[in-house]
Amino acid sequence: MANVYDVGQYITELIPNVDKMKLYKLCYFAQGWNLAWTGRPLFSEPLQAWAKGPVPVDLRNRSEPIADRWAITHIPGGDSNNLSAAELHTIKNVVAFYEDKDSIALSQISHGKAWTEARRGLSASELCQGTLSVTTMREEFTDMLHNTQDIPSPPAEVFNLEQPSIEAALAAATKIEKVWNDSLALLATR
16 A cells, blocks of 8 residues: 555656645545546555645645645655555556646545544534545545546556457466366366
């Protein structure tokens, strides 16, 4: 599993000098879509329900000291080489989908079910350190996956969309049959 620093680092490589609020929201959306597509979190670090939307606080604490006003150039200790091909493609597809939106727009659309639940009735402007539920995020993004047409494209690795040819499938079945031939013959006599 990736960590939020590696995810953040890859985003800074895709969007040089990314605005820090945009960085935090893109991490949130990458986490949400990965949950919908795979059922698993992309990273284990928590997201807090701040007034302007979800914030990966561990990433914020690490990136804030090196920020040039709003711009983040890299994440100390983050290494995109630690990400799997599927994780890289998930992040890249999410960034490509949301890249044209500014931080304010991303903030507004990040105020969903998990964010609202974590804030437990607080007004939108009140301070909150409540943590977003991974389960609720999975439900929220899975619902969008099934009920919204304009969504990021899942990476092919997630669904393994390539089907084997009939010849390859028959060859695999024949190989399995040969491996299990003696065992199947023994079972047939009992």
